[in-house]
Each structure stands twice: as structure tokens, then as C-alpha cells.
Amino acid sequence: MRILVGRGWWRGRAITAWVSGAACRMLPWPLPALSRGAAAHSGALERRYSSAERKEKVDMSRFPFENISNFSIVAHVDHSKSTLADRLLELTGTIGSQYFLHLIDTPGHVDFSYEVSRSLSACQGVLLVVDANEGIQAQTVANFFLTFEAQLSAIPVINKIDLKNADPKRVEKQIEKVFDIPSDECIKISAKLGTNIESVLQAIIERIPPPKVHRKNPLRALVFDSTFDQYRGVITNVALFDGVVSKGDRVVSAHTQKTYEVNEVGVLNPNELPTHKLYAGQVGYLIAGMKDVTEAQVGDTLYLHKQPVEPLPGFKSAKPMVFAGMYPVDQSEYNSLKSAIEKLTLNDSSVTVHRDSSLALGAGWRLGFLGLLHMEVFNQRLEQEYNASVILTTPTVPYKAVLSSAKLIKEYREKEITIINPAQFPDKSKVTEYLEPVVLGTVITPDEYTGKIMMLCQARRAIQKNMVFIDQNRVMLKYLFPLNEIVVDFYDSLKSLSSGYASFDYEDAGYQTAELVKMDILLNGNIVEELVTIVHKDKAHSVGKAICERLKDSLPRQLFEIAIQAAIGSKIIARETVKAYRKNVLAKCYGGDITRKMKLLKRQAEGKKKMRKIGNVEVPKDAFIKVLKTQSDK
Numbered sequence: 292m293r294i295l296v297g298r299g300w301w302r303g304r305a306i307t308a309w310v311s312g313a314a315c316r317m318l319p320w321p322l323p324a325l326s327r328g329a330a331a332h333s334g335a336l337e338r339r340y341s342s343a344e345r346k347e348k349v350d351m352s353r354f355p356f357e358n359i360s361n362f363s364i365v366a367h368v369d370h371s372k373s374t375l376a377d378r379l380l381e382l383t384g385t386i387g388s389q390y391f392l393h394l395i396d397t398p399g400h401v402d403f404s405y406e407v408s409r410s411l412s413a414c415q416g417v418l419l420v421v422d423a424n425e426g427i428q429a430q431t432v433a434n435f436f437l438t439f440e441a442q443l444s445a446i447p448v449i450n451k452i453d454l455k456n457a458d459p460k461r462v463e464k465q466i467e468k469v470f471d472i473p474s475d476e477c478i479k480i481s482a483k484l485g486t487n488i489e490s491v492l493q494a495i496i497e498r499i500p501p502p503k504v505h506r507k508n509p510l511r512a513l514v515f516d517s518t519f520d521q522y523r524g525v526i527t528n529v530a531l532f533d534g535v536v537s538k539g540d541r542v543v544s545a546h547t548q549k550t551y552e553v554n555e556v557g558v559l560n561p562n563e564l565p566t567h568k569l570y571a572g573q574v575g576y577l578i579a580g581m582k583d584v585t586e587a588q589v590g591d592t593l594y595l596h597k598q599p600v601e602p603l604p605g606f607k608s609a610k611p612m613v614f615a616g617m618y619p620v621d622q623s624e625y626n627s628l629k630s631a632i633e634k635l636t637l638n639d640s641s642v643t644v645h646r647d648s649s650l651a652l653g654a655g656w657r658l659g660f661l662g663l664l665h666m667e668v669f670n671q672r673l674e675q676e677y678n679a680s681v682i683l684t685t686p687t688v689p690y691k692a693v694l695s696s697a698k699l700i701k702e703y704r705e706k707e708i709t710i711i712n713p714a715q716f717p718d719k720s721k722v723t724e725y726l727e728p729v730v731l732g733t734v735i736t737p738d739e740y741t742g743k744i745m746m747l748c749q750a751r752r753a754i755q756k757n758m759v760f761i762d763q764n765r766v767m768l769k770y771l772f773p774l775n776e777i778v779v780d781f782y783d784s785l786k787s788l789s790s791g792y793a794s795f796d797y798e799d800a801g802y803q804t805a806e807l808v809k810m811d812i813l814l815n816g817n818i819v820e821e822l823v824t825i826v827h828k829d830k831a832h833s834v835g836k837a838i839c840e841r842l843k844d845s846l847p848r849q850l851f852e853i854a855i856q857a858a859i860g861s862k863i864i865a866r867e868t869v870k871a872y873r874k875n876v877l878a879k880c881y882g883g884d885i886t887r888k889m890k891l892l893k894r895q896a897e898g899k900k901k902m903r904k905i906g907n908v909e910v911p912k913d914a915f916i917k918v919l920k921t922q923s924d925k
């Protein structure tokens with residue numbers, strides 16, 4: 292499964308940037324002919340620095356905030372954020388400068404919408420890039436609304452006008468209809484050929500307001516990203532809203548209240564370039580002896596020791612929304628996998644890790660991720676960078692229960708609990724209601740697929756909220772989806788129903804009441820702990836049936852009949868039977884070769900050791916893997 296992932300995602304540089312939050316680049320503005328009102332000009336910053344200059348450090352006071360633009364590029368996958376950024380860099384790198392442009396690269400994907408919102412809060416404007424052939428897609432809409440919420444100026448850029456099928460007029464109209472931006476504000480470019488890129492730079496200067504900041508106030512710096520460097524510790528990306536910071540200052544994290552001494556400040560150009568100071572309005576990096584990224588959380592505010600300030604609004608701790616069990620394929624690899632997970636989480640504090648164990652799969656962990664893409668990327672990195680082979684179980688979502696039992700409330704010390712592990716699912720008699728996470732999904736599709744897509748959404752318990760034609764033959768559908776219904780294969784189904792043309796994106800929409808039940812799977816009357824599942828009442832039968840069928844296909848026949856049952860409480864809702872059979876491993880051994888017979892019997896005994904015994908039924912590890920990995924196929 293892969294959702295909204297473009298090629299660019301896998302480029303070395305981009306993957307780090309997306310997983311950990313954001314990366315930032317600084318663009319010196321090259322065109323002295325352009326000016327914004329009465330902005331003061333204050334010297335030039337050359338793009339290439341001599342080693343002497345590097346040693347001396349750049350004097351950032353030469354850039355008054357009126358000459359600074361902090362902006363970001365947002366776009367649907369493959370609509371060419373990277374190509375445009377490269378073009379802008381190329382163009383700005385030619386001559387001296389009057390303006391200081393910070394391009395803050397946001398992760399873009401909905402899994403990281405909190406990181407996107409924090410990165411955007413460091414900006415005053417965005418370039419909203421739309422492909423001239425594909426037009427507005429679901430991710431364009433999601434990105435636009437994040438921009439709108441952050442009250443930023445959006446500059447629509449229609450890219451790829453060189454394509455044979457480009458229809459910039461149609462896209463202009465879509466932009467006007469969906470985002471209410473007059474079509475004459477759209478800039479039409481070809482990032483590939485470099486056509487009209489100057490107009491984009493000009494629009495950044497003219498249409499994006501300078502940051503509203505106060506350099507004389509005490510320091511107030513937003514942490515909008517952080518990375519871990521083995522030798523230098525945590526490098527935080529900061530946007531200064533007030534004040535000044537320099538090497539030797541002592542800064543305090545508003546979130547943890549820990550104090551640190553600043554060892555280095557600088558800007559990213561695009562590599563780290565140390566500066567004397569950073570001033571309000573500027574975006575740069577700060578190194579201050581933080582040991583791991585949990586000390587520099589996205590959205591935190593840094594202020595000067597003994598000069599506390601009101602923290603910047605919007606801080607949230609990372610909230611995992613998708614959980615999955617992770618086990619080494621071979622238990623002998625437990626320690627190497629543990630060390631790989633530790634290394635990856637050093638750079639990504641939003642992954643939660645709890646030790647877990649399963650009688651069938653051995654020792655492992657229960658990991659929490661921001662979303663599906665986040666989970667997939669983490670898994671891919673384990674495989675690609677650490678050569679790890681893992682079993683990742685079907686993802687689940689965090690449910691909630693509002694307790695009515697005084698005893699349970701006392702035990703949990705709260706009335707509303709979050710349930711990550713089905714074993715903790717409280718009985719219906721002890722709760723007022725169960726809740727499930729929901730998301731507001733946007734689908735954009737050519738009209739001809741609308742009927743099929745609506746049926747798919749209905750089958751996933753989604754409630755339609757809106758439907759509009761964004762042009763003659765493209766439809767935008769909005770649905771409220773239970774998160775659980777899209778975590779497994781929704782995106783793949785949508786793509787195959789629409790021959791690849793529909794796009795999908797979603798945003799967090801809180802929790803809704805749900806009729807949830809705990810479903811047990813029994814083998815000859817004994818509960819299989821690994822397969823206990825929380826499901827919606829309406830889906831219990833189909834999910835239970837699918838698990839029973841899958842188990843039937845993967846359980847070897849044994850000397851006696853095996854009843855596979857799905858049950859809610861004492862009520863059986865699905866059943867399959869594996870007929871009795873005796874596997875005679877000696878069947879093909881004619882004659883009296885006793886050593887060969889012994890060998891075959893020994894191998895059979897070893898095979899049995901790998902089985903997990905449930906009651907009198909022996910279940911091979913592979914059967915668990917098959918069921919756990921595909922449990923929510925409907």
C-alpha cells in the first residue's frame with residue numbers, strides 16, 4: 292500500500308525532511324531592480340561564501356525584517372515542488388541581493404499536518420503549485436486549507452504549461468471556483484524549462500508581506516523542525532518572532548522548562564552557514580546541547596533565560612493515530628532490530644515505542660505512527676537502511692471508551708480512556724459509550740467514476756458531506772470516514788476503481804460515537820489472544836468470516852477436526868472447519884531405510900517446535916503472520 296507518495300519522497304534528502312518534519316533553505320534575492328515599497332536596502336548577501344567569510348560569520352543584522360520573505364511551496368505529489376525550488380535557487384544564485392527569502396520546505400503529506408501547520412506558521416505566504424494538466428487534486432485542497440487557516444497569502448502557480456495536454460485556462464477556473472482566488476492572480480510557468488520563474492520571484496516580493504516581528508522585544512523563537520546529528524547533537528530549525536539570539540545565550544524550552552546554552556546559530560543556504568546572531572523575522576538553525584529530538588519538539592517556543600515570554604500558540608505533542616505490532620522475522624535478530632528502531636527514533640520523536648510480546652511471534656514492539664505513510668516510511672527505512680526483516684501486523688487505530696464503572700474510573704484515574712490494545716477493551720456494561728477516530732476525506736475524480744467511488748465510500752461506513760463539480764467533468768467529494776476504514780487498503784481500492792485518476796487526502800476530524808465490539812477467534816473453543824480484534828458491530832460478521840477463512844487456508848490439517856470460530860461474547864458469528872488428517876511423513880519412504888525414516892521424523896518434530904499450541908491445536912507461525920497481516924481485508 293502506498294498513499295500519495297511520489298518519487299521525490301524517496302530521494303535521500305527528501306525522506307529525512309519529510310519524516311522528521313521540515314527542512315529550510317535560504318534564498319538570497321538577486322534582482323536589485325525590484326523593491327517592496329519603502330523597504331530599506333542593506334548590503335548584499337552573496338550566495339557563495341569564501342572560507343574567510345565563513346570563519347567570520349555572516350552579519351544577519353544587514354537584513355532588516357522588511358526585506359525578508361518567509362514562504363513555503365505546497366503542492367500535490369508530483370506537481371513539482373522540488374523542480375520549482377531548484378529553479379528559484381538557480382535564479383537567486385546569480386547576483387548580489389537586497390531581499391532575503393527563506394523557503395521553508397514543508398512535509399506536505401496529511402500524516403504530518405501538525406508539522407506542516409507549524410512550518411506554515413513560520414511563513415507569511417505560500418506558492419500553491421498546480422499541474423496544468425492534472426488540475427487541482429485532493430492534496431492541493433488540503434494544503435490550501437492549511438494555508439487559509441494560517442492566514443497566509445497564497446500565490447497560485449500553474450506549472451507544466453509546456454505539456455501537450457496542459458490546459459492552464461481550465462485550471463485557472465478551478466482555482467477561482469474552489470479557492471476563490473481571481474484567475475488573473477495565477478502565474479503560469481514551466482519549472483522544467485525555466486519559463487516565467489522571474490514572475491514567481493517578483494510575486495513573492497510583491498504579494499507576501501514581511502513578517503510581523505519585534506526585534507527589541509525579548510526572544511521568542513518557534514521550533515518548527517529538529518534533526519539529530521551524531522556529533523553535534525540536536526539541530527533545531529527555528530523562526531524568530533521576537534528578539535535576537537546569539538552564541539553563548541542561555542535559552543529555555545517553554546515546553547520542558549529545560550535551559551540550554553546556545554553553541555551555534557546560523558542559516559541554511561542550503562547548507563548550514565554560521566552567523567553572529569539571528570534576528571526576529573529570520574529563519575535559521577540553533578544548536579544548544581540538546582541530547583535527543585524529544586527535547587526539541589515541533590511547535591515549542593524558546594526564550595531567553597530569566598526573560599520568560601508567552602509561548603507561541605498551537606503547540607501540540609505528537610499524537611500517534613495508527614498502531615502496529617512489529618516483530619523480527621527471526622527472534623535471533625531481536626537486538627539488531629531494537630538498535631535500528633532506537634536509531635531511527637532518535638531523529639523522529641513522533642514514533643511511540645512500547646515493548647510487546649506475542650506467544651506466536653515472540654518479543655517485539657507496539658509502535659505508534661502519525662499515519663499510514665509515516666508507518667510505511669519507517670518500515671521502509673528499517674529495511675533499506677538497516678537491512679531488517681520485520682513482521683508488521685495490520686494497523687489499528689486508537690479507540691476511546693467513556694467509562695461508567697466507578698471501579699474502572701478509579702483504576703484508570705480518568706473517565707475517558709484510550710484503547711490501543713484490544714485486551715484492554717472494557718465490557719459494554721462498564722461504559723457509557725465507545726468512540727472511534729474520524730477523518731474528513733476529500734476525493735477528486737473524473738465524473739465517470741463517481742458512482743463506483745460513492746459505493747466504495749458507503750461500504751467503508753463513510754457519510755457524504757459535500758459534492759461539487761470543480762469543472763465540467765471533475766467532481767470533488769467530501770466524506771466523513773472512520774479512520775479504521777481507510778487504514779488498510781482504501782487508497783489502493785480507490786486508485787483501481789478510477790484507473791488511477793482519483794486522488795484522496797484527509798484531515799483529522801476528532802472522534803465520533805461508534806458501536807464497537809470485541810471479537811474473539813477460537814480454535815476448538817480456546818481463545819487465540821493474538822487475534823482478538825475491536826471491530827464495528829456492522830463489520831463484525833464480514834471481518835470474523837474473513838479471519839476464519841484465512842485461518843482455515845493456513846492451518847495444517849491435524850489428527851482431529853478443528854473448529855475455527857469468531858465470537859462476540861458467547862455468540863458465535865462465523866465458523867469454519869478444518870477436517871481431521873494424519874500427515875504420514877513416511878508415506879513416500881518405501882523399504883527399510885531406517886536412517887532416512889529417522890531424519891524425516893526428526894524434521895517433523897522440529898517443525899512442531901515452531902508451532903504454537905492453542906488447546907490441542909498446533910498453529911504454525913506462518914498462519915499467524917498470514918492472518919495478522921491481512922486481518923482487515925473485507
Ligand SMILES: Nc1nc2c(ncn2[C@@H]2O[C@H](COP(=O)(O)OP(=O)(O)OP(=O)(O)O)[C@@H](O)[C@H]2O)c(=O)[nH]1
Binds near residue numbers: 483
Ligand atoms: N513537462 C514538465 N514536467 C515537469 C515540470 N516541472 C516538473 N516536471 C516533472 O514532474 C515530475 C515531478 O516533479 P518534482 O519536482 O519531482 O515534483 P515534486 O512535487 O517535488 O514531487 P514529490 O516530491 O514526489 O511530491 C518530474 O518528473 C519533473 O521532471 C514542467 O514544468 N513541465
